[in-house]
Amino acid sequence: MMLEILKKMFEVTPERSTIVLKEKCSACECEVQINITPTSGGYGLNGGALFESSTDEYSAICAACYKANQKNNRKKV
Ligand SMILES: [Zn+2]
Numbered sequence: 001m002m003l004e005i006l007k008k009m010f011e012v013t014p015e016r017s018t019i020v021l022k023e024k025c026s027a028c029e030c031e032v033q034i035n036i037t038p039t040s041g042g043y044g045l046n047g048g049a050l051f052e053s054s055t056d057e058y059s060a061i062c063a064a065c066y067k068a069n070q071k072n073n074r075k076k077v
Contacts, residue, residue: 002052006036006043023060027069032062
């Protein structure tokens, strides 16, 4: 579950309030920087989105592809 992956990230770096991930967008292959901050209801992602991947723990997607993806497919990533 994505939430558990994020939880793990914060467990290994508990001193950080924001985790910055630099990933490659799995859709358009651009560089995507995602800022993750804990919120009261879970985690807030800025700059892009993460989704579970069958090959890795997660894949990243940039904000533009995320938006396009939402239009085509209402499934939340
Ligand atoms: Zn992209």
